[in-house]
Amino acid sequence: MNYHDISFSGAALKALGSGALWWPDQALLCVSDLHLGKSERVARRGGQSLPPYETRDTLTRLGEDLAFANARQVVCLGDSFDDLAAADAMPDDERLWITRLQAGRRWIWIEGNHDPGPVEFGGTHLQDLTLGPLTFRHIAQTGTHGEISGHYHPKASVQTRGRRVTRPAFLFDDRRMIMPAYGTYTGGLHARDAALADLMQPGTFAVLTGPQPLRVPMPMPGREPTA
Amino acid sequence: MHLLPDTFRNWFSKRGWTVHPHQMAMLERADDPALLLIAPTGGGKTLAGFLPTLTDLSATPHEGLHTLYISPLKALAADIKRNLTTPVTELGLPIRIEDRTGDTPASRKKRQRADPPHILLTTPESLALLTSYEDAPRMFAGLKRVVVDEIHALAESKRGDQLMLALGRLQRLCPDLRRVGLSATVDDPQAIARMLARHPDPCEILLADPGPAPDIAMLTTDEAPPWAGGNAAYSIPAVLEEVRRHKTTLIFHNTRAQAEIFFHNLWLANDDGLPIGIHHGSLDRQQREKVEAAMVRGDLRAIVCTGSLDLGIDWGDVDLVIQIGAPKNVKRLVQRIGRANHRYNAPSKALLVPANRFEVVECVAALDAVREGALDGEPRGPGPRDVLCQHILITACAGPFSASDLFDEVTSVGAYADLTRDAFDRCLDFCATGGYALRVYDQWQRLLQNADGTWQLRDPRAARQIRMNIGTIQDTDTLKVRLRRSRGGKPLGEIEEGFAASLTPGDTFLIGGQIVRYEGLREMTVEVSRNAAKKPKVATFAGTKFATSTQLSARVIDMFQQQDWPDLPAHTADWLALQRQVSALPAPGRLLIESFAHDGREQTVVYGFAGRNGQQTLGLLLTKRMEDAGLNPLGFVATDYATLIWGLDRVTDPAPLFELNTLQDGLETWLAGNAVMKRTFRASATIAGLIQRNTPSARKNGRQATFSSDILYDTLQKYDPEHLLLDITRQEALRGLVDFGRIEEMAERVAGRIDHRELDRVSPLAAPLFLEMGRVPVRGAAEERLLAEEAERLMESSGLAQITPPPADKPKWRMGY
Structure with missing residues (x-):
């Protein structure tokens, strides 16, 4: 597994190519916006019957990352379930799967806007979590420092000399980091979108996920609208 | 015996018209379960299709819907309504004619379902939508005839499969329904007949007199076509000269992008200020209607267009068709040329303009093929199952259905005649449960089986979503383009999302013949301002791309084998010789x-x-x-x-x-x-x-x-x-x-x-x-x-001066599908 080193608010972090954030000093792995049970929710609401495999795909990747990082603490940064009913409706084998991943680990479910309340899974349920210099919460707040959040599913593009490449991305400046969505069935919001751009300060970087995570400055010099 | 009533005969002679033999034949065979008429444009094809309906309605009063007319184009439905209203009014027939397309106001659509007209003119998608309503049996009760216009165009796509599935449905509601197909000249009329008829009904084919052979040639210019490129700018003076010499000229292009660029160049060179318009599928409807109206009034000397004008719209006095770019397909070329002339017995006149030197070769090969009457075509294969899945969902919207009945109905459609029950059941299972190896949607199945074995929607609200997604046309996702102004600036048309994503504010591009500057994106609308730049900065959007037929490709490779090329202009012969040399x-x-x-x-x-x-x-x-x-x-x-x-x-x-x-x-x-x-x-x-x-x-x-x-x-x-x-x-x-x-x-x-x-x-x-x-x-x-190279470069230069953008001399974005 390839990763990219990020020094953020005094913490030495590693952005994994999968979209997970690893904090070795705390043996902590943080993932955001898993949206487990999304296909169930879509079907329940009378929409399409999407391939019901996103939960196992997400959990498979999460299991690999946990093993790689040898994580003893896990922070799920909210919207872990597509809604609370989707958490309740989860089939037994997938529930057991989560329980297996939790075994021997401190597991923290941060509440998200999709799952605003405790779920019937082991672990601790919190609004937010402060650990050393870092605060973990679902949606970014104003006037914070060392904040790590999710919610926006950021993605970013790089114009290479061959083509434009767009991938889910970590965004961070001096004060906050916004994590990409980890779940298999998750779309993305472009980092240029006002909802995201307004949150970030000058000197923001994006780390694109993928086989080799890469850091690029945001906004990218010379590629952005000239005012 | 269906003879033409005297009132009709008199009306014909009053207009100085004679009844064509194929029009009489359509009347004589009005009781055939299915009938295919192949006739050139201008041969009174549409009237031939409607004569049995008009004479029947004039003799016997009819309650409700009598005849359904389906065409591939909304504009065609509106046009036919105009043309039919004339004889109906002048003959004083008690017939109500209405059209129904995506553009019809909701209030009228509602009324049409409660109180249908005698003749309803519509499109395959609107018909599929109609069959999805619970009241479909009531609306179509008493339907006697269906006329499918331009069936050759529908036969080439999934729209035709969807239409035929809908007709299967109607045929079950109205067992005596008679089907009529109207087609341009095609390579394999039997295939179209099989598609039209209820399987295994026979379908007679009537061939009208094809009229005189077209007068078709390659435009010769003083200037040679460029080595590459598709905009044929070199031909502008010669094309303008042709426009001047003719009353009305249609200038066809293979893609919308080429049409835009050509129109722009034409305007720059149009020193006489000849009235010339542009028409293609990406332009805003209002813009298109304006151009169509101007054309009908005879205000335009030429119209730059794409396939959106391909089908039988009555363009009045068109006396020349110019095809810019190689025609790619002989059949389409012949059909296109047929549009040039609505006078039955005069030859159509057409000019081919190759955009580059390779296309010179293609044009000469196409001309040879037209002279030999060699049309090209490929068989379509069995009915696509994705369309069947949609049809099953549409059926479910209308109410509970029996799987066996639906299977019988589907296999009465020619393209699905060989569908196995097993294949059908897999499609049904997909619609009901998603058809996954992992059975998890038992609780949330889309379709549920009732105690009596029939199937229905679990959640009736799902019908709305299914109806919103009816259709088989795969438009690439498009965004509307508007002039930036306070609220709701003037709509100009649409561009594809992939193209929009490649734009940076300040970029200029062509749409509707004008150069606009990209300002930004607001609520899924591309906002632009007018810009006086001489040359647009980025290429314009792509459009449909035709594939050269097998036959034309083979003709081209054969031409390459010649020792020299006396049939080709010198510039192209020299080019091929150079290729042979290097x-x-x-x-x-x-x-x-x-x-x-x-x-x-x-x-x-x-x-x-x-x-x-x-x-x-x-x-x-x-x-x-x-x-x-x-x-x-x-x-x-x-x-x-x-x-x-x-x-x-x-x-x-x-x-x-x-x-x-x-x-x-x-x-x-x-x-x-x-x-x-x-x-x-x-x-x-x-x-x-x-x-x-x-x-x-x-x-x-x-x-x-x-x-x-x-x-x-x-x-x-x-x-x-x-x-x-x-x-x-x-x-x-x-x-x-x-x-x-x-x-x-x-x-x-x-x-x-x-x-x-x-x-x-x-x-x-x-x-x-x-x-x-x-x-x-x-x-x-x-x-x-x-990516690694670029990221490194970006990191190095961050905070430094601006990075030079990549050269814009080649297409910067990919075409979606």
Whole structure:
């Protein structure tokens, strides 16, 4: 597994190519916006019957990352379930799967806007979590420092000399980091979108996920609208 | 015996018209269960289709809907309404005629369902929607006739399959329904007849007098066409001269982009201020209607257009058709020329204008084919199952249904006559449960089986979503373009999302013949301002791209074998001679491959003449093999005759790449992961109802955070590789986009006889390939390398002066599907 080193608010972090954030000093792995049970929710609401495999795909990747990082603490940064009913409706084998991943680990479910309340899974349920210099919460707040959040599913593009490449991305400046969505069935919001751009300060970087995570400055010099 | 009533006969003679023999024949055969009329434009084809209806309604009063008319174009429905109203009014017939399309106001649509007119003019999609309502049996009760106009155009696409499934439905509601098809000249009338008739009913084919042969030639200009490119700017003075000499000229283009550029150039050179308009499918409806109205009034001397004008709209006094760019397909060319002239017995006049020198060759080959009356066509194969899935959902919207009855109905449609019950049941299961190996949706099935064995929607509210997504036309996602102003500036048209994403504020592009400046995106609308720039900065959007038919490709390669080319203009003959001198000309039974460096990349050109789809597949297979061989391919583009592959390393020994066995072995594994399959999947999954283009909430939000269909495709490949939609995708891709048969045929034809030329520069024949749209990226090791390079560069230069943007001299974006 390839990763990219990020020094953020005094913490030495590693952005994994999968979209997970690893904090070795705390043996902590943080993932955001898993949206487990999304296909169930879509079907329940009378929409399409999407391939019901996103939960196992997400959990498979999460299991690999946990093993790689040898994580003893896990922070799920909210919207872990597509809604609370989707958490309740989860089939037994997938529930057991989560329980297996939790075994021997401190597991923290941060509440998200999709799952605003405790779920019937082991672990601790919190609004937010402060650990050393870092605060973990679902949606970014104003006037914070060392904040790590999710919610926006950021993605970013790089114009290479061959083509434009767009991938889910970590965004961070001096004060906050916004994590990409980890779940298999998750779309993305472009980092240029006002909802995201307004949150970030000058000197923001994006780390694109993928086989080799890469850091690029945001906004990218010379590629952005000239005012 | 249905004789023409005296009132009709008198009306005809009052107008100085005589009844055509085929019009009488249609009356005599009015009771045939199915009847196909093949007639040229101007032959009173539509009236022939309606005469049985008009005489029947004039003799016997009828309550409710009598005749349903279906055409592929909304505009055609409106046009026919105008044309039919004239005889109905003048004959004083008590007949109500109305049209119903996506543009019809909701209030009128509602009234039409409660109180249908005698004759309803509509499109396949609007008809499918009508059959989805619970009151469909009441609305269609008493329906006696259905007229399918321009059926040859519908027969080429899934719209035709959808229409025929809907007719199967109507036929069950009205067992005595008579079907009439109206078609332009086609290569295989029997195939159209089989499609039209209820299986296994017979279908007689009536052939009208085809009229005199068209007067068709290649436009000769003082200036030679360029080496490459598609805008034919060189021909502008000569085309203007032709416009001056004729009353009304239609100037056809193969793509919307070419039409825009040509129109722009035409205006710059139009010193006399001749009234010239532009018309294509991406323009705003109001703009198009304005142009159509001006045309009908005779205010325009010429109209620059695309296929949106291809079908039987009555354009009045058109006396010349100009085709810009090679016609790609002989049949379409002949049908297009047929539009030129609505006077039955005068020859249609047409000019072909090649846009570049390769197209000169194609045009000459096409002219030969037209003279020999050799039309081209390919059989379509069995009815597509994604359309069937949509039909099952539409049926469910109308109320509970029996699977056996629906199966009987579906197999009464010619294209689905050989459908097995098992295949049908798999489609039904897909609609009901998603059809996954993992059965998890028992609680949330889309369709539920009742105690009596019938099927129905679990949640009746789902009907709304299904209805919103009816249709088989795969428009690439488009965004509306408006002039920026306070609120609701003037709408100009639409551009494709992929093109919009490539724009940076300040970029200028062409739409509706004007240059506009991209200002920004607001609520899914592209906002632009007028800009007086002389030259648009970026290429305009792409449009439909036609594939050159097999027959034309073969004619071209045969022409290459001539010692010299007296039939070709000197500039093109010289060009071919130059190709022969610096490299070689492709020859039958051999495969020419060229390698050279250009544009900072290593380029390889394979002249397989396997048709665009075959060449595309070849591109995919070869890049896969090149990836394995560590040659770092970056992407490729395919045309009808060649594939151009670019990458980081030079191909020095191509022969091993072309071993048929290894190509074949690679096909299955390769099929799974490539971009064409993903495009095909996206189209089929959308038609079958797995992906919804339109949702009520998306319309509300404007912005959609949906994940891409590629993720669904990858997930299915990984966890459910036997799934129905992957099966459909493979079948669709193999017969259409993949066309592996053509590659096998090529490999056998070539049998290892490869001529590899390593050159020090682009060859004359390869040059046009560099301007082709539709580039397919290869997502392999090379992408990671480029990304790393670029990220490093960006990091180094962050905080420094501006980075020079990439050169804009080639297409910067890829075409969606």
